[in-house]
Amino acid sequence: DVKVTQSSRYLVKRTGEKVFLECVQDMDHENMFWYRQDPGLGLRLIYFSYDVKMKEKGDIPEGYSVSREKKERFSLILESASTNQTSMYLCASSFRTGREEKLFFGSGTQLSVL
Amino acid sequence: DQQVKQNSPSLSVQEGRISILNCDYTNSMFDYFLWYKKYPAEGPTFLISISSIKDKNEDGRFTVFLNKSAKHLSLHIVPSQPGDSAVYFCAAHNTNAGKSTFGDGTTLTVKP
Numbered sequence: 001d002v003k004v005t006q007s008s009r010y011l012v013k014r015t016g017e018k019v020f021l022e023c024v025q026d027m028d029h030e031n032m033f034w035y036r037q038d039p040g041l042g043l044r045l046i047y048f049s050y051d052v053k054m055k056e057k058g059d060i061p062e063g064y065s066v067s068r069e070k071k072e073r074f075s076l077i078l079e080s081a082s083t084n085q086t087s088m089y090l091c092a093s094s095f096r097t098g099r100e101e102k103l104f105f106g107s108g109t110q111l112s113v114l
Numbered sequence: 115d116q117q118v119k120q121n122s123p124s125l126s127v128q129e130g131r132i133s134i135l136n137c138d139y140t141n142s143m144f145d146y147f148l149w150y151k152k153y154p155a156e157g158p159t160f161l162i163s164i165s166s167i168k169d170k171n172e173d174g175r176f177t178v179f180l181n182k183s184a185k186h187l188s189l190h191i192v193p194s195q196p197g198d199s200a201v202y203f204c205a206a207h208n209t210n211a212g213k214s215t216f217g218d219g220t221t222l223t224v225k226p
Contacts, residue, residue, distance in 0.1 A: 004157070031212070040123075043158070043203060043216035050212065058213065090157055099146045099165060099209045105157030 023091030032074035120217035137204030144206035
């Protein structure tokens with residue numbers, strides 16, 4: 001089974017702090033993604049990566065950056081956390097066969113910014 | 115501009131009956147559609163998918179229907195079971211862009 005592991009289940013940070021969310025996958029997937037889930041807004045894509053050291057902006061990248069130094073690890077960085085970044089953050093990895101691309105998600109990190 | 119919409123935030127059905135979850139999209143570039151299921155305190159898990167060149171895909175109790183002209187897809191669960199109670203997300207994939215866009219989710223409750 002594919003395993004996507006997010007380092008923290010719950011995180012509480014203060015406004016202005018730099019926050020790192022870590023994600024590791026064990027299936028040698030090329031593609032990795034960061035989403036945030038908010039009530040009434042579904043899952044929104046923040047950033048994604050198709051290769052080591054490569055990154056692409058998703059639909060809501062403002063206030064975030066990412067790092068992918070190794071294939072199995074994809075980090076989301078909040079340079080200066082703000083209260084509107086309080087959310088559930090979901091990491092995912094995927095492989096593609098033809099047009100089919102299934103995402104495998106981690107359990108999520110609930111971040112609260114006070 | 116929300117490209118994928120699930121207009122029903124919640125749905126409640128009786129055990130054994132059919133559950134029908136709906137999803138609408140606006141972007142014609144979407145070429146693959148997926149449904150994910152999410153239990154509380156867990157990440158979403160893949161349920162079933164359909165290519166844009168098909169109009170139906172069936173997997174056990176789950177069937178997904180695609181109406182390309184209407185830009186509409188639906189998930190049918192027959193018969194519904196209490197263990198199906200979860201949040202269901204519709205996702206539309208754009209192969210050229212390499213990313214999936216999700217709807218808001220529908221919370222399904224199946225009553226015993």
